[in-house]
Amino acid sequence: MGRTDDTDQLYSARTRPSTAAVRLGPDPSNTADTVGLIRSPQPGAYEFADRGHPEDRFGAFPDPVEGDDVDMTAVWAAYVQEASAFDQERFTRWSQRLDVQLLFNGLYVAVTVPLLTETSNLLKVDEPTRAAYVTNTALAVGTILSVTSATLCLHCKHWLEGYKAEGLFRGATERAESIQQASRLRQYRHEGLQKFLLPYILDAIPLLIYYSLVCFAVGLVGFLWGLARFIAFIVLGLCLVVLLMHFTTTIVQCFNPQAPYRTPLASFLYRVRHRMSAPKGQSRPRSLEEREMQDIRAKEAELDSKAVQWLKRNGRWAHTRQMGAAAEARFASSEKLGYEGDILSGSTCV
Known part of the structure; x- marks a missing residue:
């Protein structure tokens, strides 16, 4: 079957995360901003539009559909293009998130360790008060949770580097066998990410950070409780308001995907809710993104x-x-x- 005029102009197009432009057809003046397969000067062939990506070395690929046959060379070329863009966007987002979490954990420890040193003096008296025990326990647990979160962030960065998202297709040549082998390796590692729940681990790390913040608030209130209860009540009220606001903006995402309060914690809680409440044999969106697309289609x-x-x-x-x-x-x-x-x-x- 012949291809339509629209598909002759465009086989596929996908924008980079840093741009919003999509070229609907060959546009020589904008080849640097769009990743896609476009009609090449050679009849019946497509080539990568973006000069500078590793997959550009593969050159021109045959039309994937000729008659009733499917050209697998073009299929694997399309897989390279789509998988490269998908992994680049996903791993860049994960890496940036881990960097922010590492920075926050460093600031948290820098604040809590001196405070813990000060509050530990409350335990050196003959009869420590209950507030002294609560304060030091909360601050110590919060510090441990923060250090654990930072350690997990470092481990996750090493795990992501081990995936080698940017270099999976770098060694492939123009031969279809090499491209196919590189595609197999990428698919194997991608399934490993899902099988061993690495996305869930990345989404769960903020939970440790939030727990450490709760511990810090408890420790601060406990420390002030023995010094000035009026100030302790004020701080406690502010902490409860912040906690309620954070809980509301996080949980609303689980019920309405249009809410703009999307966070890794909201995605994690939605997946947990899906696993616990989805009836057997009934298909439901497994992620906030799928739930959002379902709402858009409606x-x-x-x-x-x-x-x-x-x-x-x-x-x-x-x-x-x-x-x-x-x-x-x-x-x-x-x-x-x-x-x-x-x-x-x-x-x-x-």
Whole structure:
């Protein structure tokens, strides 16, 4: 079967995490910003659009569909492209998160160790008070949790380096066998991440940080309790307000994916809730991202209409605002909204 004009222009396109541009067809002036397979000058072939990525060394690949046959060389080339972009975005996000957590743990220990040194004097008297025991226990446990979190962060960074996301396809050549072997290695390691629950570990690390903060609050209140109970009550009230706000913004994500309060802890709690409450034999979204996409599919027409209204109001250029107004008028005059209309099929709006 022959390919349509649209698929002749574009086999696939995927933007880098650092840009929002997607090229819908060959655009020689923008090849540095888009990763994709585009029609090459050679008939019946595709090549990588982004010059500078490791996969660009593979050059041009045949059209993946010729008649009833599937060219596996093009399939593995597409796998290289998609897997490279997926791993790069995912591992960059994880690495940045771990760096922030390491920095926070360092600051936490720098604050709590001097305070623990000071409060330990309360245990040196003949009859330590209950507040002294609570204070020192809470601060000591919080410090241990923070150090444990920092240790896990370091381990996770080493584990991610062992995956070698950026170098998995670096040794592959233009031969289909080498590309396929590199794809097998990447898939093997990717399944290992899921099998041994590394994403869950990464999402659970913030729990240790939050527990250490609770311990710090308890220790601080206990320390002030023996000195000035009025101040201790004020600090306790502020801590409870912060705790309630944090709990509310975290838990709301488990029930409404549109809430903007997404954190690693919210993702972790959603997965736990899914495992505990999902009925056997009934399919449910396993992650917040899947739940979000399910919600989007249920509101496609509404979101399309509001998107062109936003473009009409907020477009930076008069031409784009005119396009938004024309699309809005076409949506209003059509009984059936969504991607089946000709607005998004490539026709001109203005």
